[in-house]
Amino acid sequence: MGMRYLTAGESHGPQLTTILEGLPAGMPLLSEDINEELSRRQKGHGRGRRMQIEKDTVEIVSGVRHGQTLGSPIALVVKNNDWKHWTTIMGAEALIEGQEDEIKRKITRARPGHADLNGAIKYGHRDMRNVLERSSARETTVRVAAGAVAKKLLSLVGVNLVSHVVEIGGIKANVDSTLSIETLKERTEASPVRVADPTIEQAMMNAIDEAKQNGDSIGGVVEVIATGMPSGVGSYVHYDRKLDAKLAAAIVSINAFKGVEFGIGFEAARKPGSEVHDEIAWEKEKGYYRKTNRLGGFEGGMTTGMPIVVRGVMKPIPTLYKPLMSVDIETKEPFAASIERSDSCAVPAAAVVAENIVAWELAVALVEQFYSDRFETFLEEINRQREFAREF
Ligand SMILES: Cc1cc2nc3c(=O)[nH]c(=O)nc-3n(C[C@H](O)[C@H](O)[C@H](O)COP(=O)(O)O)c2cc1C
Numbered sequence: 001m002g003m004r005y006l007t008a009g010e011s012h013g014p015q016l017t018t019i020l021e022g023l024p025a026g027m028p029l030l031s032e033d034i035n036e037e038l039s040r041r042q043k044g045h046g047r048g049r050r051m052q053i054e055k056d057t058v059e060i061v062s063g064v065r066h067g068q069t070l071g072s073p074i075a076l077v078v079k080n081n082d083w084k085h086w087t088t089i090m091g092a093e094a095l096i097e098g099q100e101d102e103i104k105r106k107i108t109r110a111r112p113g114h115a116d117l118n119g120a121i122k123y124g125h126r127d128m129r130n131v132l133e134r135s136s137a138r139e140t141t142v143r144v145a146a147g148a149v150a151k152k153l154l155s156l157v158g159v160n161l162v163s164h165v166v167e168i169g170g171i172k173a174n175v176d177s178t179l180s181i182e183t184l185k186e187r188t189e190a191s192p193v194r195v196a197d198p199t200i201e202q203a204m205m206n207a208i209d210e211a212k213q214n215g216d217s218i219g220g221v222v223e224v225i226a227t228g229m230p231s232g233v234g235s236y237v238h239y240d241r242k243l244d245a246k247l248a249a250a251i252v253s254i255n256a257f258k259g260v261e262f263g264i265g266f267e268a269a270r271k272p273g274s275e276v277h278d279e280i281a282w283e284k285e286k287g288y289y290r291k292t293n294r295l296g297g298f299e300g301g302m303t304t305g306m307p308i309v310v311r312g313v314m315k316p317i318p319t320l321y322k323p324l325m326s327v328d329i330e331t332k333e334p335f336a337a338s339i340e341r342s343d344s345c346a347v348p349a350a351a352v353v354a355e356n357i358v359a360w361e362l363a364v365a366l367v368e369q370f371y372s373d374r375f376e377t378f379l380e381e382i383n384r385q386r387e388f389a390r391e392f
């Protein structure tokens with residue numbers, strides 16, 4: 001029995017929808033749990049005008065009654081405020097006479113770095129709006145809504161998550177690994193670029209503004225930390241049961257994410273084994289632990305019980321006000337790519353997306369391993385395993 005979700009919705013359509021399945025019954029869940037995450041995703045220096053139009057809030061339309069999950073599919077809806085400006089262009093019904101003119105403005109100039117050209121060829125769309133509407137990161141809204149449900153489940157079983165920005169446009173934050181999760185959260189939430197190192201915040205904001213003024217864009221690196229996972233979640237026995245591999249796929253599935261690292265990550269290539277692996281120790285109170293956490297919480301595709309530390313790299317936003325050259329699919333002539341209204345840097349927002357996406361994968365893994373139809377017994381199973389591991 002597994003947990004899964006689907007999403008549906010176009011960026012300028014009426015709404016985004018997600019259906020989640022497989023959550024145990026009897027778990028407390030309120031729309032405000034989800035709305036908090038949706039609002040966090042909308043913030044951050046460098047976002048475009050769309051974020052002023054939208055004020056994302058969820059409607060829980062099934063699977064929850066009187067603040068508790070029922071065990072039935074949970075359907076969540078987030079309405080697009082922008083839809084009112086797009087009803088003709090994006091309507092599902094066949095066009096009626098006189099409307100044709102309004103939709104004549106087909107998108108035929110593929111934007112480099114977007115799904116436009118590959119998607120158009122694949123599905124045979126001569127109007128690339130048919131591609132970009134779905135490939136847009138607007139969809140991350142409902143992925144965050146699904147992740148928020150997972151985050152709620154995790155918080156109730158003692159797993160806590162935090163995300164922060166560690167690099168923007170080549171400017172690196174000093175990552176202080178001695179900070180408590182609470183301090184890290186406080187600092188990150190207060191920062192317009194979601195960075196925990198205040199000395200670097202202004203430089204990052206300036207870099208975003210400068211890129212925007214030059215008609216350009218910049219990317220960065222985000223980090224997600226999850227504490228409190230029991231050890232042994234995931235498995236080494238099959239390639240498709242390795243939890244670190246699932247997290248890696250989930251991170252790279254976020255729009256514009258190109259790479260992933262755990263713990264010291266790519267630094268491991270440059271260091272001897274004695275400076276990469278983590279020594280094992282045992283204490284009565286704590287049970288087994290690692291003296292360091294350079295491997296970021298995984299050995300053999302399974303959690304070690306240490307904090308999970310995963311980073312993702314986001315490329316710069318592909319839509320540039322000083323556009324790159326492309327080809328018009330109608331004339332085959334070279335053209336400057338189409339310009340759509342755009343963010344200049346969405347790395348801070350993407351940190352929140354990554355956090356919620358990691359939450360989803362961790363919740364799926366826990367539900368798979370400690371399955372019960374009832375939330376209460378699911379929690380008991382997890383705690384039993386924690387006790388077993390401590391004394392093993
Ligand atoms: C939160 C978020 C916001 C984004 N905003 C924009 C944007 O405003 N303009 C843009 O061109 N790309 C934006 N992107 C990136 C594109 O969605 C992404 O590059 C595109 O879908 C192509 O997919 P790929 O880069 O994963 O190959 C955003 C990505 C995220 C995660």
Ligand SMILES: C=C(O[C@@H]1CC(C(=O)O)=C[C@@H](OP(=O)(O)O)[C@H]1O)C(=O)O
Binds near residue numbers: 011051136141255342
């Ligand atoms: C709508 C969101 O992000 C959008 C992601 C996006 C893209 O190409 O990925 C392009 C922009 O869309 P629009 O042209 O409507 O402004 C962003 O605003 C969002 O994050 O909720």
